[in-house]
Amino acid sequence: MVAAPQTPEPGRAGRSAGASGRRARLAAAGRAAGLSRSYSRMVGVLKYVLPAVGLVVVALIVLWPELHHSQVDISNPAERPAAAAGEIQNPRYSGIDEAARPYTVWATLAKQVQDEVFDLNRPKGEMKLPSGLLLTLDAQTGKLDRSSKSVHLSGNVTLRRSDGTTLVTDAADIDLADKGARSSTPVTAEGPFGTLSAGGFKVEQQGDVIIFTGPTKLLLKPGADKAFQGTPQ
CATH class of the missing domain: 2.60.450.10 (Lipopolysaccharide (LPS) transport protein A like domain)
Known part of the structure; x- marks a missing residue:
């Protein structure tokens, strides 16, 4: 007498598929939350960094003539440096x-x-x-x-x-x-x-x-x- 093959109960298979789906959704939600926190931190940092960078750029523009000038040596009395007015x-x-x-x-x-x-x-x-x-x-x-x-x-x-x-x-x-x-x-x-x-x-x-x-x-x-x-x- 040959026994008929047993098939999985429909209820158990459904519960297993549902659990797998919930785990996938939780993992996706966790990744989304992590990305959201990282984005929030990045926005918070940039909120302070970008104005500071802007100030540095403006300061360099204003001070560049002072930082990048050549001095005229007046140490030698025998030399008369050219002078405007x-x-x-x-x-x-x-x-x-x-x-x-x-x-x-x-x-x-x-x-x-x-x-x-x-x-x-x-x-x-x-x-x-x-x-x-x-x-x-x-x-x-x-x-x-x-x-x-x-x-x-x-x-x-x-x-x-x-x-x-x-x-x-x-x-x-x-x-x-x-x-x-x-x-x-x-x-x-x-x-x-x-x-x-x-x-x-x-x-x-x-x-x-x-x-x-x-x-x-x-x-x-x-x-x-x-x-x-x-x-x-």
């Missing part, structure tokens, strides 16, 4: 002191008022000190004298030493050859030692020593006496 764009004056340490002064504009004297607009400068520190300076206007290797600065004069000391005054005379400086106008100073206000200052010993003059008010930071070697004196 007596004005020299982006002048640079540089040299070395007795110890072969370099110094440089530059500006956005210079006007030669005498053979050795130039009026400067937005002068800046930097010089290396015997201690290895770097002294930088900037002001609104200046007068450069090539014969004495000096520059008179005026208008928000700021001197910064790379040890963190900053001096701000209205006017100062800088001797480029011996790294000296002096001012008889009120000065404020800030650095690792604390904060200070005085009637003026003198920079001596080729920039390593700062002497404050006139009525002086000093607020020391805790441990200022151990801050570092070279604290202004």
Whole structure:
């Protein structure tokens, strides 16, 4: 007697197909949710990134002339750089002191008022000190004298030493050859030692020593006496 082949029950097969369909729909829904979250994160990031990129592009467009200009060397008295209406764009004056340490002064504009004297607009400068520190300076206007290797600065004069000391005054005379400086106008100073206000200052010993003059008010930071070697004196 031969047994008839058994066939799967219709109910069981339907349930199996239904489960497979639900799993497929759940997997598809999971992938869609993952893509939606990724898209939302990307939109959130781009919302901040794109404006920042736009600002950078605008800044580069505005600053490109300043970033991509050539300076005119006015260091050699024997050379007379070509100037339109007596004005020299982006002048640079540089040299070395007795110890072969370099110094440089530059500006956005210079006007030669005498053979050795130039009026400067937005002068800046930097010089290396015997201690290895770097002294930088900037002001609104200046007068450069090539014969004495000096520059008179005026208008928000700021001197910064790379040890963190900053001096701000209205006017100062800088001797480029011996790294000296002096001012008889009120000065404020800030650095690792604390904060200070005085009637003026003198920079001596080729920039390593700062002497404050006139009525002086000093607020020391805790441990200022151990801050570092070279604290202004």
